């Protein structure tokens with residue numbers, strides 16, 4: 001196939017049409033998801049966050065369990081949680097209505 005360096009994706013995280021992530025070292029289904037749903041900017045952001053996650057949780061690349069934990073963090077960070085958008089529920093990162101249902105009196 002020809003070089004796909006200028007491919008554009010609709011990013012799951014920032015919701016923009018932007019150049020696809022490059023240098024994705026994940027394989028399989030997860031790798032495909034990243035390549036098709038994450039933009040280059042967000043991928044770079046994750047790579048920075050990843051270092052912090054690894055340090056914070058003391059993850060070990062040799063350990064399959066650590067790899068799984070890291071992958072989960074990544075999916076969360078990149079909003080790749082494999083939910084098909086049928087129903088449109090979780091569209092509210094900000095929830096100002098905390099005291100909303102508080103009908104005192």
Ligand SMILES: [Zn+2]
Nearest residue numbers: 011014039042
């Ligand atoms: Zn993005």
